[in-house]
Amino acid sequence: MELSIARPEDLKAVQLIAKETFFETFAADNTEADMIQYLTENFSDEKIKSELTNPESVFCIAWDNETPVGYLKVNTGTSQTELRDATSLEIERIYVKQAFHGKKAGQLLFEKALEIARSLSKSYIWLGVWEKNAKAIRFYEKNGFTAFDKHIFRFGEDEQTxxxxxxDL
Incomplete structure (x- = not known):
């Protein structure tokens, strides 16, 4: 398994792994209409290109040979989805294909996020995780995260917590 920092020319690889992993993770618990809307709006060429060229965001792709199997997106400054604290780094997304769960791809991506946060001298790292995603919550707890608040995530017509x-770093 290898990691690489995604560049604008990696748009299709990021888009592919983003759509695949998001669908695998959430399709069973959401309506088809909401899923289609989310995938269309959040993983369009324009949206991914904008995110890849944003100097306050970094994408990292996990590769199994030539196949993307997971990815990470972190944000600093005003690119953070909420806190926008100059001393923090947000993990907006860590997703891994289900076939690669338990094979350390998620841990490698998480460790890359820590490396980025430390290289930028951040005080802490934060994220939001769906309350019904028990597996992800356990992963983050195992890696030293603690809950500090809740927020609403709008998914199509559905409001999720x-x-x-x-x-802390």
């Missing part, structure tokens, strides 16, 4: 978690 995310647990906000942080880890």
């Amino acid at each position: 995310d647990i906000m978690m942080k880890k």
Whole structure:
């Protein structure tokens, strides 16, 4: 398994792994209409290109040979989805294909997020995770995160609750 920082020319690889992993993770618990709307709006060429060229965001792709199997997106400054604290780094997304769960791809991506946060001298790292995603919550707790708040994540017509978690560095 290898990691690479995604560049604008990696748009299709990021888009592919983003759509695949998001669908695998959430399709069973959401309506088809909401899923289609979310995938269309959040993983369009324009949206991904904008995110890849944003200097306050970093994408990292986990590769199994030539196949993307997971990815990470972190944000600093005004690119953070909520807190926008100059001393923090947000993990907006860590997703891994289900076939690669338990094979350390998620841990490698998480460790890359820590490396980025430390290289930027951040005080803490934070994220939001769906309250019904027990597996992800356990992963973050195992890695030293604690819950500090909740927020609403709008998914199509559905309002879902995310647990906000942080880890001091």
